[in-house]
């Protein structure tokens with residue numbers, strides 16, 4: 001079912017021709033405090049070991065367009081930046097923009113081994129178009145999942161997402177200081193307040209949502225103007241695409257993510273919410 005695995009590859013972002021960060025007035029952290037933006041008074045918010053004012057940085061990034069924000073993140077975090085890709089339409093946009101800024105940035109994906117064939121085909125089309133080797137992260141035979149799947153109970157359990165996605169994500173983020181997501185505020189009510197940049201308490205590191213404020217029209221205009229490969233399932237009525245067993249076409253008038261875990265209370269897998 002799953003597409004052919006690609007070799008894991010760790011890349012280092014280059015440094016040529018990129019804009020400089022806006023906040024070069026960071027004060028060096030004197031105590032080697034852990035990087036964080038959690039507001040815990042015992043921990044000093046830092047980026048790259050430098051103390052920052054997280055509200056100031058968040059406001060700066062919020063004012064940036066997607067390309068500027070991605071360029072800023074590449075410059076700021078270098079090889080400690082990772083782009084998580086789902087091979088949905090916003091991934092196509094972000095890959096196109098990021099690769100145009102620095103072809104050596106790191107893209108990775110979580111292979112639940114339950115993705116659509118069209119999703120694997122989109123991965124391959126993007127890999128060929130841009131010459132990217134997407135880093136693949138997968139759980140080998142998650143304990144007990146096979147049994148629950150066969151008992152048809154897994155879909156109602158948090159365990160499947162927690163193992164196949166969240167646990168795998170922790171491994172994918174090792175060594176990163178910031179990760180990039182394609183979520184947008186129009187996706188759902190739970191994402192309506194998503195900042196473009198902020199501290200991600202789920203994964204204890206910074207998170208950039210460079211297209212948080214993009215509309216569907218902006219996404220599709222970018223894809224069309226730049227002739228970017230995209231997941232053909234979008235043309236078959238799927239506005240949001242995840243694993244095969246948990247993804248369906250929303251009903252008439254339903255929200256873009258209504259086809260995800262339809263018939264259950266779940267709205268997020270635990271990666272973005």
Ligand code: SF4
Nearest residue numbers: 114160161164243246
């Ligand atoms: S979306 Fe469904 S199949 Fe995929 S990890 Fe979550 S519960 Fe499992």
